Amino acid sequence: MQIKRLLIKLNIIALVFALSGCATQFKTYPPKSMSQSQPYVNNSTLANYFEAVGNPTASKDGFYPLSNNRASLLARLLLIELSTVSLDLQYYIFNNDETGQLISWRLFEAAERGVKVRLLLDDFPAKNEQLLYALAKHPNVEVRLFNPTQYRNPKWLSYIFDFKTANQRMHNKLITADGVTSILGGRNIGNEYFSFGPSVAFGDFDLMVFPKQNIKITHSE
Numbered sequence: 001m002q003i004k005r006l007l008i009k010l011n012i013i014a015l016v017f018a019l020s021g022c023a024t025q026f027k028t029y030p031p032k033s034m035s036q037s038q039p040y041v042n043n044s045t046l047a048n049y050f051e052a053v054g055n056p057t058a059s060k061d062g063f064y065p066l067s068n069n070r071a072s073l074l075a076r077l078l079l080i081e082l083s084t085v086s087l088d089l090q091y092y093i094f095n096n097d098e099t100g101q102l103i104s105w106r107l108f109e110a111a112e113r114g115v116k117v118r119l120l121l122d123d124f125p126a127k128n129e130q131l132l133y134a135l136a137k138h139p140n141v142e143v144r145l146f147n148p149t150q151y152r153n154p155k156w157l158s159y160i161f162d163f164k165t166a167n168q169r170m171h172n173k174l175i176t177a178d179g180v181t182s183i184l185g186g187r188n189i190g191n192e193y194f195s196f197g198p199s200v201a202f203g204d205f206d207l208m209v210f211p212k213q214n215i216k217i218t219h220s221e
Helices: 002-022 044-051 068-082 100-110 129-136 156-163
Strands: 035-036 062-066 086-091 115-122 141-146 151-153 174-179 181-185 205-211 219-220
Touching: 035 044, 044 068, 062 068, 068 100, 068 174, 068 181, 068 205, 086 100, 100 115, 100 129, 100 141, 115 129
Parallel strands: 086 115, 115 141
Antiparallel strands: 035 219, 062 205, 086 174, 174 181, 181 205
């Protein structure tokens, strides 16, 4: 019995090393560069709306809870539609399903009308690389991956050979339009977060916020 277990362990080790030999790796990382968000866009559609709703001279921030999944999706689409200068997004999961493709298409439309789109995604759950590559080809779209795994295919090998680095993931969920207003909270981008389809629906919570101080988001590759 002990010999059998030993043989099984040896076979598993041999399989892992065989996979690592066939896996695609990053040879070198590109040079790092800093990218900063645009400041608060005065007289933009969003700025004019939120300042008209509240008291423009007040120093208090504003927020609105988004507990309904579908309303949260519509709110994100609205920010994209009304943006005029910049869109900054950070997400852990950005699925290539119906809602992910819908938001991607709206981001492309925004870039077409001159909006600067910056998208920061965690690398490990990113499985829609063709979609991201298509977006990144647009001159007004900047796509970056947080902590890219050393092994590209399959990515999980990085957890075996470089666990300390691979285990550092980014779980941010944020979209900011024109430096004016943001939606942040627990929802990633995917059907299950917006009650699209009957299979799975997560009960998450977001906030739409309107801070009086400028929102600054700095990305580093």
